[in-house]
Amino acid sequence: MNPDDYLMLSGIQHFAFCRRQWALIHIEQVWKENVLTFGGRQMHRNADDPFFTESRGDVLLSRSVPLVSHTLRVYGIADVVEYHRSDTGVAIAGREGSWTVVPVEYKAGRRKPDDRDEVQLCAQAICLEEMYRTRIERGYLYYGKTRRRTEVILDDELRNRVAELVAGMYALYDAGITPPAELLPHCKNCSLVDLCMPAVSSRRRSVDRYLTVCIGKDET
Structure with missing residues (x-):
């Protein structure tokens, strides 16, 4: 398949929240701003600097990292990817040593009662795993309201949930159906x-x- 035909990774959060919302946005190309989406956009604007790399001791931070998974057939951008120096990590271009890859997703509000944020983070991790040929065991969600970040364990149950949601996205997209x-x-x-x-x-x-x-x- 042509990578240009891949679906947007960010859509998995919409799909987990409401399949009709996802279809309106990603099939019918409908969008409208509200206070929640505006707040989220502002927070991502602060994180979105593709030329930003920061070193904090044994941790490197990169913002606005391009992502793609040919297994899931999705593409997108990671808000922040942290690289932690590790004896069992992977090589990073332009840096000595080996590093463990950790995705961090920024959210403007609070933790959700469902798994829409977790599946988005897990999908990002799957992309990074393919790109770096590694295994990522955890990632983090940072919430602007609480100014805290929550660890997310990327277990098989969450990964299967991501695969199920992406399959559902493609089923609707290929059929052109809005629920x-x-x-x-x-x-x-x-x-x-x-x-x-x-x-x-x-x-x-x-x-x-x-x-x-x-x-x-x-x-x-």
Whole structure:
């Protein structure tokens, strides 16, 4: 497959949050800013400097690192990748010694009740594993609201979850399907809620089901 046809890695977070939201953005090319997405964009702007490399003792930091996985067929950018000096690590161009690769993803808000941040971080790690031919056991999520970072263990369960989500993304993308709207509690946090109109769509489906039942009874 042509790498230009690969899906955006960042979309896995949208897909884990809501498949319809992912399809609106990545299939129908619809987007709308809200306070949550604006805050996230501002935080990423601070981290996105592709020429920035910082050395802190035995740790190197690189920002805005390009990523690709030919196994998952995704591409994207890692906010920050840390390289920790290690006897069992990999070689880094322009640096002596060996280094362990650790991805760090920045988020503007707080830790989510679901796994959307974890799967995005894990997908980044899988890309880095292919690029450096190594195994990455952990990564970190940094949350702007709490100014803390949380360690994420990249176990087989999380990796399988990433593979499942990416397969689902490709299934919808190849078919060109946008799932119907469904009103759920997390809709209030979605930047596309006014365009998606889940409340209206849900009521319409309820009316359609009611009419179908009524018509069926009349025919009998």
